Amino acid sequence: MSTQTWDETRVRALHDDLVSLYEPVDRTAEHGADPTAEPGEGVRQLVTTILSQNVADENTRRASEALFDRYDDFAAIEAADHEELKETIRVAGLPDQKAARIQRALTAIREETGGAYSLAFLDAMATDDAKDWLTEIKGVGPKTASVVLNFHFGKPTMAVDTHVERVSKRFGLVPESASNERAHEVLGEQVPDELIYPLHVLLIRHGRENCSARGADCDNPVCETYCECEYC
Known part of the structure; x- marks a missing residue:
């Protein structure tokens, strides 16, 4: 060192x-959306970043494709049978934990917005506050929060x-x-x-x-x- x-x-x-x-x-x-993209793009990035935790990029891609091919929208993912969701994303590893994290995150977003699956509200928040909001979701650590805030919202x-x-x-x-x-x-x-x-x-x-x-x-x-x- x-x-x-x-x-x-x-x-x-x-x-x-x-x-x-x-x-x-x-x-x-580079990959990553921008704050002017469709409202659900930030949520999609959060979900994909959860899938990417401790796994190779190729397996993240395969799991993400399987997830969004199987379910029509975020509401369907949030309401999905846990065992079914686990099997859908199994290639990403830690399927039990990641399925729970994804559903918790979607629930938190829906409750925060009053029904919408959008992270647009984070754009108006101070960086530290936005990071705190995301990391309050069990299973969303500083890396996952930082990826979403920097790549999607351009926050430092x-x-x-x-x-x-x-x-x-x-x-x-x-x-x-x-x-x-x-x-x-x-x-x-x-x-x-x-x-x-x-x-x-x-x-x-x-x-x-x-x-x-x-x-x-x-x-x-x-x-x-x-x-x-x-x-x-």
């Missing part, structure tokens, strides 16, 4: 160096998945002993708002292509500058 002190200047330099190693992040080309919330957490700790952005929840807090404080989305994408790419969990390939200028992990 790097022993360098991090400040805004160094965070911006890391972003620029990652851009040089890979390419600039074009938000419009850093989603810390396994790649972001691993790379951030190896670079010393986040203390090695920090929990995932604490990592969200630290990166939220350190990263300038306008860099949260692109740096999230770039850290994931670096984690996938170079800074893997085992046998990392540190023969690149970013690792040479920022990392002092066991593979460097």
Whole structure:
């Protein structure tokens, strides 16, 4: 782990160096809706993000397709037989827990809005309040909330998945002993708002292509500058 002190200047330099190693992040080309999209798009993203918890992207895609092919709308998903819903999304793993989380989330949204399946009300809320509302739903943690708020609403919330957490700790952005929840807090404080989305994408790419969990390939200028992990 790097022993360098991090400040805004160094965070911006890391972003620029990652851009040089890979390419600039074009938000419009990445996944995620926008606040002006159909009202249900935010809900769909929340449901899909719950499905994605602790599972590969391909299995998330398959489970999401199966879910939305089987049920006509969110009301049908909320009212679905739990065992049937479990089987529908089984490919995503943890089907019992994820089925319950999805139905709890849909119930919370419907009750909050008075019957609509829309997260549009979050757009007018302060970022911390919106994140608190989502994480009050059992099974919706800071990563899931941050994905929805940043990707759909453009709010400055850093989603810390396994790649972001691993790379951030190896670079010393986040203390090695920090929990995932604490990592969200630290990166939220350190990263300038306008860099949260692109740096999230770039850290994931670096984690996938170079800074893997085992046998990392540190023969690149970013690792040479920022990392002092066991593979460097």
